[in-house]
Amino acid sequence: MLGSPARGSGMYSRDGGGTMVAAPLLPSPAPSAAASKGNAIEWLPLQRHPVFDRSRGGRAVVENGATAVENLGGRNLAAWDAAASRLYLWEPEGRRLHRLSVRFGDPDGPAAVEASHPSEFTAVVYYERCDVLVSMIVCSDVYLLEILTIFNLQTLSPSCQINLFVHYISLNREGTSVVLAGSGGLWVMYIYDRLSSSENTTVCRTVSVGTQTFLVQNNILRILQASWHPYSSTHLGVLSSDSVFRIYDLSSDLERPEQEYFLQPVEPGRCQNAASVCPVAFYFGGEHLWDRFTVFILFSDGSVYILCPVVPFGSVFSLPSVKEIYEDASEFRLQSSNSKAVSNCRLAINWLEATFPELTDQGKEKLNLPVLRAHSYALTDASISLQGPLRRVYQNEGVEDSETWVADCEGRAVAFMYNSVGKDSVLVIAWSSGQLQIDALADEVQPLWNVGSSPRLRMNSQGHVMGVAMICEPNLQEYQNMRFIQGTLSNNMVDTLWLGNPPPLLRLAIVDLALPKAALNHPLSIFSDPLLSERIYCLHGGGIDIIVLHFLPFSNINTGVDETARAPSVHPILSTCHNETCSPPLYGFVGVANSFGDSWVVAVMSSFECILLEMKGWKDMLPHFVDVNENPTGPGDAAIHDILRKDLLNGPKVVMLPDSTTLGSLSSDSIEGRSRLHHYIKLFHENYVEYGHKVYIELKQHGEYLKAMLDRQHLQLQEVNELLHRLEDKEPKLNDRITGAFEVYKHLEQRLKNLKNLPAANRKPLSKAEREFKVQLERYGNVELSALSSSVEALNARLRRCLHPSPGGSADQRQFQGRGHVLDARISQLKSSLERLSLVNDATVNKIKLVEQALHSEENAN
Numbered sequence: 001m002l003g004s005p006a007r008g009s010g011m012y013s014r015d016g017g018g019t020m021v022a023a024p025l026l027p028s029p030a031p032s033a034a035a036s037k038g039n040a041i042e043w044l045p046l047q048r049h050p051v052f053d054r055s056r057g058g059r060a061v062v063e064n065g066a067t068a069v070e071n072l073g074g075r076n077l078a079a080w081d082a083a084a085s086r087l088y089l090w091e092p093e094g095r096r097l098h099r100l101s102v103r104f105g106d107p108d109g110p111a112a113v114e115a116s117h118p119s120e121f122t123a124v125v126y127y128e129r130c131d132v133l134v135s136m137i138v139c140s141d142v143y144l145l146e147i148l149t150i151f152n153l154q155t156l157s158p159s160c161q162i163n164l165f166v167h168y169i170s171l172n173r174e175g176t177s178v179v180l181a182g183s184g185g186l187w188v189m190y191i192y193d194r195l196s197s198s199e200n201t202t203v204c205r206t207v208s209v210g211t212q213t214f215l216v217q218n219n220i221l222r223i224l225q226a227s228w229h230p231y232s233s234t235h236l237g238v239l240s241s242d243s244v245f246r247i248y249d250l251s252s253d254l255e256r257p258e259q260e261y262f263l264q265p266v267e268p269g270r271c272q273n274a275a276s277v278c279p280v281a282f283y284f285g286g287e288h289l290w291d292r293f294t295v296f297i298l299f300s301d302g303s304v305y306i307l308c309p310v311v312p313f314g315s316v317f318s319l320p321s322v323k324e325i326y327e328d329a330s331e332f333r334l335q336s337s338n339s340k341a342v343s344n345c346r347l348a349i350n351w352l353e354a355t356f357p358e359l360t361d362q363g364k365e366k367l368n369l370p371v372l373r374a375h376s377y378a379l380t381d382a383s384i385s386l387q388g389p390l391r392r393v394y395q396n397e398g399v400e401d402s403e404t405w406v407a408d409c410e411g412r413a414v415a416f417m418y419n420s421v422g423k424d425s426v427l428v429i430a431w432s433s434g435q436l437q438i439d440a441l442a443d444e445v446q447p448l449w450n451v452g453s454s455p456r457l458r459m460n461s462q463g464h465v466m467g468v469a470m471i472c473e474p475n476l477q478e479y480q481n482m483r484f485i486q487g488t489l490s491n492n493m494v495d496t497l498w499l500g501n502p503p504p505l506l507r508l509a510i511v512d513l514a515l516p517k518a519a520l521n522h523p524l525s526i527f528s529d530p531l532l533s534e535r536i537y538c539l540h541g542g543g544i545d546i547i548v549l550h551f552l553p554f555s556n557i558n559t560g561v562d563e564t565a566r567a568p569s570v571h572p573i574l575s576t577c578h579n580e581t582c583s584p585p586l587y588g589f590v591g592v593a594n595s596f597g598d599s600w601v602v603a604v605m606s607s608f609e610c611i612l613l614e615m616k617g618w619k620d621m622l623p624h625f626v627d628v629n630e631n632p633t634g635p636g637d638a639a640i641h642d643i644l645r646k647d648l649l650n651g652p653k654v655v656m657l658p659d660s661t662t663l664g665s666l667s668s669d670s671i672e673g674r675s676r677l678h679h680y681i682k683l684f685h686e687n688y689v690e691y692g693h694k695v696y697i698e699l700k701q702h703g704e705y706l707k708a709m710l711d712r713q714h715l716q717l718q719e720v721n722e723l724l725h726r727l728e729d730k731e732p733k734l735n736d737r738i739t740g741a742f743e744v745y746k747h748l749e750q751r752l753k754n755l756k757n758l759p760a761a762n763r764k765p766l767s768k769a770e771r772e773f774k775v776q777l778e779r780y781g782n783v784e785l786s787a788l789s790s791s792v793e794a795l796n797a798r799l800r801r802c803l804h805p806s807p808g809g810s811a812d813q814r815q816f817q818g819r820g821h822v823l824d825a826r827i828s829q830l831k832s833s834l835e836r837l838s839l840v841n842d843a844t845v846n847k848i849k850l851v852e853q854a855l856h857s858e859e860n861a862n
Helices: 031-040 289-293 319-335 339-355 635-643 660-664 671-701 703-756 768-803 810-817 820-861
Strands: 011-014 042-045 078-081 086-091 096-104 135-139 148-158 166-171 177-182 186-198 201-208 223-228 235-240 244-249 259-263 279-284 295-299 304-307 316-318 371-373 382-384 392-394 413-421 424-431 435-441 449-451 456-459 465-472 505-512 525-528 535-540 543-548 569-575 588-593 599-604 609-614
Touching (some): 078 166, 086 166, 166 223, 177 223, 316 319, 319 339, 382 465, 413 525, 535 588, 569 599, 569 609, 768 820
Parallel strands (some): 135 609, 148 201
Antiparallel strands (some): 011 042, 096 148, 177 186, 223 235, 235 244, 279 295, 316 371, 382 449, 413 424, 535 543, 588 599, 599 609
């Protein structure tokens, strides 16, 4: 089982010149060649590597072009193509993409090269003799060269100039396109659309997405997240700092989004804090009923909202899944007596029939197709409702108050992940304080529209919908969801379905990673394991941690485990933070699964090296379910049962002898006496001699096993004796340390008495109101100011668009000439709003400074 490599005693290889090398990668490396070059490798401790070195400085290096705002979100410069078994790495300095083709071998096959130093961690470094150095550090118990082979490395260069810093790359589901996302721009590289090729470098066609929106001059608009849609290879979802979620169809239009959703979580004029209107991240739903048509959106204060239904035009879905939710809605519509529920069902059914017309074509052969393609459609008199914020229910505390929403973790939300595990939909939120909030949906997601709020449609000449834009805000008629009370279903659950209530969240756990302060300055990212969805990886400034979920409310509903077994377990698998110093943050992370059922973790360092961890020891991890009523058996009994069978342990069969009085009258020379004696000898042979022979054969067959067991026990005894000798040698030193500790304790006790006599020792602690006010000030300084800055940036971006419109023809100028007074009014309104917001921001900063000065003066006075 792997632990933290910083605590291991691994090795990595280095040649005489200082370059980290092992066997050079060839297109088809031969085991003999690798083994012949192995004697020229110098094996050094893994702790000597810069990422694990405890003696180095702790200052993290941030690249040019990466701002402090970018460090708050996730960064991932690696992507994995599972179908083609290829690893993609983005090089920030050269601004190019590297593709490594990986081949997995049989883990049970013979070893070609085996590490000569037995240790908990062994590192082997590879490189390819080309224009870029790519090295792999492989950590495992005993590394076998045949398990993983990199047989090809290719450099892919974009066709256009990328001047901004790229902090995230992602592959589409087919592995044909990769998105390069930065805070100020978005590019898509088509891997198989090659323009030119020279030696090992290939120039691929690269296009920018949303140039007029994100890449305009003096634009402050930031891209918060970009992700491919799981049911389409050409649709890209983008969340920006102006609280707009856009979906681009790269096959039709790169500039104008196909769908635009203006997020308005709070009613205008009723915003209590700026963090509640600043989005952070989003995630597309999984393969579970209406989840596949849902977008989950996280805001800075930790609140989660959902948009349903959201479907890219032309995306492909499986027929059984769509048919299941269609039949469920149709059946409920016929059985329900609630007018509101019937109305919501009717809207959902109309949307399904218009988006997937094959559902109503019962007589055609199209219904026999395994998949359905979504048609372009949008309701003309209703906009999608922004459902939320999702309230939380607890298994022992009932339903939370729906009028107020308070975050359970400190800081601000920085990362988000949705994961479908069995029958459960799990939401994981990472906070800037190093905490993970894990919740599960306690009910099904259902679509909801705001009737009367018409969207803006863009049609073509044939009358087909080409684009849609709408304002998404919560439904004001939503009331408190009372379907779940104390973790159980209420009696009238059927009567509350399809009433527009957002699904509640069932709290699973809050995991505190206990990160040092130096690690909190780096971004946090969350990933799911490709094999076991119950395993969650968290990438942070201190390394990588794995969180294992041992209990899920709907998948493990009949397990009957106690509360201790419900809690998830946290294990550090890679530690790069020692004491209060941290290595430069990891720039990428991917989870790799091969066809043999093994899981690997690839982490990209700032030096463009890849740490490869084999998670072989983690796949057999079981939940901590302990049976307190089970009687433990000793190891000796188990060993005896393994050596002798149970029928042999019961002994020979008991022979029933007749009464001795009848035997005394018989003579051994008589015929009857000889017959009786022969009978007894036969019984004795069948029961005792054969039993002894069976025992002899059984013991003889287990002789080698017994010898091996005795040798192992002797070896363990020898190790224990050596350990005892070492302890005896250390005993005087321990006694001296204990004596010194007692002296230090006495000295500290005397210092404590002296400190108690000081005037500041009588200082009263802060009252409850003062503590709450201090927490409120800290939250306002850490969260609200950044949220206000984001709002100011969004207003500046809108103002500059109005002041500097894109150049157009004379027809466009004549078209907008009549609306000049409207634009002037809006510009003046935006200017006044911006000035008021700036004044409020300045006043808030001055108040915070005054409070801080008062607190410092009070502390100095005490």
